[in-house]
Structure formats: structure tokens, C-alpha cells
Amino acid sequence: MTYLTVLSALGGGALIGLASAWLLFFHNRTAGISGIAVGILPPFQQDIGWRLWFLAGLVISAPLWKLFGGSVHIQIDTPLIVLASAGLLVGYGTRLGGGCTSGHGICGNARLSVRSIVATLLFMTTAVITVFIVRHGF
Amino acid sequence: MNSNFSTFISGLLFGLGLVMAQMTNPVKVLGFLDVAGNWDPTLALVMVGALLTLGILQWFMRKRLKQTQDTDRDLLVSPKAKIDAKLIAGSAVFGIGWGLSGFCPGPALVGLTSGLVGSYVFVGAMFIGFFVFNRLHRDR
Numbered sequence A: 001m002t003y004l005t006v007l008s009a010l011g012g013g014a015l016i017g018l019a020s021a022w023l024l025f026f027h028n029r030t031a032g033i034s035g036i037a038v039g040i041l042p043p044f045q046q047d048i049g050w051r052l053w054f055l056a057g058l059v060i061s062a063p064l065w066k067l068f069g070g071s072v073h074i075q076i077d078t079p080l081i082v083l084a085s086a087g088l089l090v091g092y093g094t095r096l097g098g099g100c101t102s103g104h105g106i107c108g109n110a111r112l113s114v115r116s117i118v119a120t121l122l123f124m125t126t127a128v129i130t131v132f133i134v135r136h137g138f
Numbered sequence B: 001m002n003s004n005f006s007t008f009i010s011g012l013l014f015g016l017g018l019v020m021a022q023m024t025n026p027v028k029v030l031g032f033l034d035v036a037g038n039w040d041p042t043l044a045l046v047m048v049g050a051l052l053t054l055g056i057l058q059w060f061m062r063k064r065l066k067q068t069q070d071t072d073r074d075l076l077v078s079p080k081a082k083i084d085a086k087l088i089a090g091s092a093v094f095g096i097g098w099g100l101s102g103f104c105p106g107p108a109l110v111g112l113t114s115g116l117v118g119s120y121v122f123v124g125a126m127f128i129g130f131f132v133f134n135r136l137h138r139d140r
Helices: A003-025 A035-039 A048-067 A080-097 A105-110 A114-136 B003-021 B026-033 B041-060 B062-068 B085-101 B107-113 B116-137
Strands: none
Touching: A003 A035, A003 A105, A003 B003, A003 B041, A003 B062, A035 A048, A035 A080, A035 A105, A035 A114, A035 B062, A035 B107, A035 B116, A048 B003, A048 B107, A080 A114, A080 B085, A080 B107, A105 A114, A114 B026, A114 B041, A114 B062, A114 B085, B026 B041, B026 B085, B026 B107, B041 B062
16 A cells, blocks of 8 residues: 555545536436446436436546556456356346445445445445455355 | 536546546455455545545535435435345345456446456446346336
């Protein structure tokens, strides 16, 4: 943990908070990524437009960051079959639970929603247990 | 400002925050979740930065927010919403997927421009998971 990684984590978090505040104040929407993304699937709703625009901004962020000299580190060491299973669990689980790291973890917690606090503690716990079993168990 | 462009900017800021904080790197995320190994606690600061920023901005905007509260917004993260079995089961399942991969939805979508097959596989499976949920639980 260096000074720079601390600053970039805090600064990155602040940007995420600003983006969430932007969507809340100007559009009265919760910046929950799983909730925004699920809305582009059928049954199609009238509000698909803003979702696509938001997701376009999200996806284009990494190349834009690179364009202005930033570096993007993405390293995946997980086998594809595990990634596929994990993707299914994340997709289904976030919708069943009504939010993910952004919707519950940031927006809901910032509103002091008990539901979101419980959800955050739960997914953090099962994630830590899963990593423990994969890396140190058996 | 055009409304669509404005939501685009929000998504862009969100993504830049994830990239800057290195939340988009699954190996880094797994290092954060690996409390029994060579634990890297820096990513906890992402949540600290985000909650402080959003919390402070919400406090300044509290009057306006009160007028619009819960009309249109996602009720699932509302302070008034009740805890139920779906919340418990769904969050637990999400955590398992997060722990297996190091990907949650936002960073996974940002990873689509990385050109890595793993990103495509994860995001494809995630959307299948969304779709399955829609088919099974469309009780609205």
C-alpha cells in the first residue's frame, strides 16, 4: 500500500460518489449498475435510452482514460468456466438481492438504508469466504 | 444540457472512478477479498471516498431530495424498504460470484474494452443471469 494507491483509491471513490450524486440530483435515478444494465433486456421499457447512454459512458471510460495517458490494469487469472459460473451467480444474485456493490454498497448505504447495509455485509462476507476457500481451503 | 448526454457523463465519471481506483482489475479485487492471505486493504478506501462524497453532496441537496424522494427512484435501496428472503439469498449468491471472479457488474462492463476473452465470458454470463431472473421472477 503506497501513498499513490491510497490517493487513487480515495480519488476514484470520490469520482464514483460524484457520478452517483449526478444521476440522483439531475435524473432522480439510483446509480446501481446491475439495475441499470438489467433494464436494457426484454421486456423493453420506455426508459431504455438513458440506460444505454449511461452504459456507453461507463464502457468508454477505460479507453478514454488511456487516451489521456492513464494506465488501465486488467488481469484475469480465473479459468473461463469459473468466470462463466461466476457471471451467472452475479447476474442472478444482484437482481434477486436488488442491488450490487454500487446500488447497495454506495447509493443505498449513503442513504442509510438498512436493507443495503445488510446486503453489503452479506455479499462482503460470502465473497471473503469464497476467496478463502478457493485460495486456502482444502 | 441534453438529458441523454448528461447520463452519459454520469456513466463516464463512474467508469473513470472505477479505473482510477483499480476496481476494474479482478486480481486486485481478489487481493482485497483475501483477508487471510497477502491482504491488500486499499480498495476499502474506494467505498470510503464514494460514501463521503455522495453523503456530503446529498446533505447539501437534502431539501430538493426530500421533495422528490421515492417517487421514481429505485425503491430496492430505499431506507423504507424491508429486509426479505430475496435480499438475503440474492446478496449471498452475488458475493459468491464476486469472490470466484473478482468482478462485480460495473468493473466487468468497463472490462469490455480490455479485449480479454474472460471479460466477454463474464459479462455474457451475467446478462444470462439477469435474463433468467427476469423470466423467473417477473412478478410485477
